[in-house]
Amino acid sequence: MTASTRLGFEVLGQDAHCHARRGRLLTRHGPVETPVFMPVGTQATVKAVTPAQLHELGAEILLANTYHLYLRPGTEVIAALGGLHRMMGWDRAILTDSGGFQVFSLREIAKIEEHGVTFASHLDGSRHLLTPEKSIEIQEVLGSDVVMAFDHCPPAGASQADLRAAMERTERWARRCIDARGRDDYQLFGIVQGGVDLALRRASLAGLTALPFDGYALGGLSVGETREATWATIAAIAPELPRDKARYLMGVGTPEDLLVSVGHGVDMFDCVLPTRNARNGRLLTATGDINIRNHQYRLDDRPIEEGCGCYTCRNFSRGYLRHLSKADEILASTLASLHNLHLLIDLMRAARRALDEGNFTAFRDDALARRGIRP
Amino acid sequence: MTASTRLGFEVLGQDAHCHARRGRLLTRHGPVETPVFMPVGTQATVKAVTPAQLHELGAEILLANTYHLYLRPGTEVIAALGGLHRMMGWDRAILTDSGGFQVFSLREIAKIEEHGVTFASHLDGSRHLLTPEKSIEIQEVLGSDVVMAFDHCPPAGASQADLRAAMERTERWARRCIDARGRDDYQLFGIVQGGVDLALRRASLAGLTALPFDGYALGGLSVGETREATWATIAAIAPELPRDKARYLMGVGTPEDLLVSVGHGVDMFDCVLPTRNARNGRLLTATGDINIRNHQYRLDDRPIEEGCGCYTCRNFSRGYLRHLSKADEILASTLASLHNLHLLIDLMRAARRALDEGNFTAFRDDALARRGIRP
Numbered sequence: 001m002t003a004s005t006r007l008g009f010e011v012l013g014q015d016a017h018c019h020a021r022r023g024r025l026l027t028r029h030g031p032v033e034t035p036v037f038m039p040v041g042t043q044a045t046v047k048a049v050t051p052a053q054l055h056e057l058g059a060e061i062l063l064a065n066t067y068h069l070y071l072r073p074g075t076e077v078i079a080a081l082g083g084l085h086r087m088m089g090w091d092r093a094i095l096t097d098s099g100g101f102q103v104f105s106l107r108e109i110a111k112i113e114e115h116g117v118t119f120a121s122h123l124d125g126s127r128h129l130l131t132p133e134k135s136i137e138i139q140e141v142l143g144s145d146v147v148m149a150f151d152h153c154p155p156a157g158a159s160q161a162d163l164r165a166a167m168e169r170t171e172r173w174a175r176r177c178i179d180a181r182g183r184d185d186y187q188l189f190g191i192v193q194g195g196v197d198l199a200l201r202r203a204s205l206a207g208l209t210a211l212p213f214d215g216y217a218l219g220g221l222s223v224g225e226t227r228e229a230t231w232a233t234i235a236a237i238a239p240e241l242p243r244d245k246a247r248y249l250m251g252v253g254t255p256e257d258l259l260v261s262v263g264h265g266v267d268m269f270d271c272v273l274p275t276r277n278a279r280n281g282r283l284l285t286a287t288g289d290i291n292i293r294n295h296q297y298r299l300d301d302r303p304i305e306e307g308c309g310c311y312t313c314r315n316f317s318r319g320y321l322r323h324l325s326k327a328d329e330i331l332a333s334t335l336a337s338l339h340n341l342h343l344l345i346d347l348m349r350a351a352r353r354a355l356d357e358g359n360f361t362a363f364r365d366d367a368l369a370r371r372g373i374r375p
Numbered sequence: 376m377t378a379s380t381r382l383g384f385e386v387l388g389q390d391a392h393c394h395a396r397r398g399r400l401l402t403r404h405g406p407v408e409t410p411v412f413m414p415v416g417t418q419a420t421v422k423a424v425t426p427a428q429l430h431e432l433g434a435e436i437l438l439a440n441t442y443h444l445y446l447r448p449g450t451e452v453i454a455a456l457g458g459l460h461r462m463m464g465w466d467r468a469i470l471t472d473s474g475g476f477q478v479f480s481l482r483e484i485a486k487i488e489e490h491g492v493t494f495a496s497h498l499d500g501s502r503h504l505l506t507p508e509k510s511i512e513i514q515e516v517l518g519s520d521v522v523m524a525f526d527h528c529p530p531a532g533a534s535q536a537d538l539r540a541a542m543e544r545t546e547r548w549a550r551r552c553i554d555a556r557g558r559d560d561y562q563l564f565g566i567v568q569g570g571v572d573l574a575l576r577r578a579s580l581a582g583l584t585a586l587p588f589d590g591y592a593l594g595g596l597s598v599g600e601t602r603e604a605t606w607a608t609i610a611a612i613a614p615e616l617p618r619d620k621a622r623y624l625m626g627v628g629t630p631e632d633l634l635v636s637v638g639h640g641v642d643m644f645d646c647v648l649p650t651r652n653a654r655n656g657r658l659l660t661a662t663g664d665i666n667i668r669n670h671q672y673r674l675d676d677r678p679i680e681e682g683c684g685c686y687t688c689r690n691f692s693r694g695y696l697r698h699l700s701k702a703d704e705i706l707a708s709t710l711a712s713l714h715n716l717h718l719l720i721d722l723m724r725a726a727r728r729a730l731d732e733g734n735f736t737a738f739r740d741d742a743l744a745r746r747g748i749r750p
Contacts, residue, residue: 080674
């Protein structure tokens, strides 16, 4: 990082009719234009896709998972291989989660204490302790551009008391993350918890915004609650996140989720579903999802979506993709992942253009209508 | 094909010290500079690699398998999707095998008669009949640039009587393939059989060269016999194949096999091992093969091979490739396949340059010595 590199978030424009904004996240690995969808590279690779292909897609930031990378290959390896960027051959920005979401999803075998969480590795059962301090330390070794605070992520359907306890612990842990920070060449984001309870969300937000975070995320959504409850929570809380800092909605990623949430002022998104679904033959289109393995595509010489500019749609037919998928060919996963990632990255590119041109709400409502959603 | 497109094979240069030659195969999908290694795309895809990546590797011709494509997706689908080239998004040359090798590898369930071979599909057990006429018909639907005659491929260790019977049947079937030919926009190659028996090989060659084939292949090698026997057969027979036509050694593909065989006058090679081994973490280098999953590469920040110009070596370390392979990531297969294919394609590029510059034997002997082979 040169002395002149400024980190942070700039609001470039505010829509006149809704909370949507055009922004730019400044990192030491270049700027990230927002709103943005971040492909997920759990194990230091976006599954089935090369960094060159991610560049071609226009990706400016990826997400990687601290929990997985800590267990395999481990921080010793990642440090020896020059940090996460150099190891995975990615020279643009990387956001890392804190590991909280993963260890809490192991909760049958996790021991949760105020100090941290003891858990058994899903790989070999070995026991590990993750604390706020440890999570920050790992993410600093990874060399992340955006580090997430270690949070207590309760399950959907948790009791009001459990939600409150998790929210309050998240705030105490957030202070410890701030204190554990050892460098200033990255941005540290706090995570607002509280489930779909707006009072708890607002209490969480009040506590976290009193701390010097560089950005704020909404965590604990899309974990089993209804879409109506997710959207209502986003609608109420996203606009209340600090206006001058980046707003990140964690783990939420259908086209309609993105369109609606941008309207409420969210800047950043990630989700594994576009790539996971791709590997199962489930493809996104502007008018809905299709399963490419269906018999109806057997002789279909058209691309997944007419007019789509992705490598897959420019070169290959539905019939060929169906063949590859039925034959369990690796290329099926690659081509489907490229298409699904392109759709979401391009949707956010179109949203930015609409914001720049002052017609975001019309763009959003039209795109939602094509997906069958009447807001 | 325009009226001016000439198909065939040109000998551009003959080495002064051995049988090696520089050549060019002319197809309606462009020229193929020889000697050449052809990546294998069994099911209409080179596994884990996109056509764009194959272009970047400098591949000018691929091999696809008639047996597999006939069973799945089937000729109805391939015809509806515009033929094999258009379906798989590959605009350069394609060679298709005849299906003979595959159906004879199913021989426990195949019924071999003079008319043809009845076999049960490895996919669903359904029964099919493949004949010389049917093989040519399928390959014409595929739109292959180089069509292989349907041959009787005996196993290694077959008796002298069985070898002779298979060789004689191959010649009778070769005449039927010539007669079945319905178009002239492709080249049709005959396949010399006879195992490692030189007298049988010469009898096969005499019979086939009396027929108007556009090129000749050595089949039935590398099917279980010793490497010494393979090489001795190639050394004796390859130089006796017609000089003015392309010479193709089927299914043989280590770096040393290619170097030795080019010296005996072979022009074309294919082998699944570079990509199959890649998917198991076995990587080719100029000095030998390595298993990237070994513990010794855990912290190794070097590329697979210093100085290698492939995408993988330009961007990724052994330690990262080991991580991807241990984590069963699809990217491990892609990056390893790109490297192994690059090594063989580039080896043949270097051989062509050496032939152009008149120093092939020195190049060959040096490259063989680096692989630990003293000829």
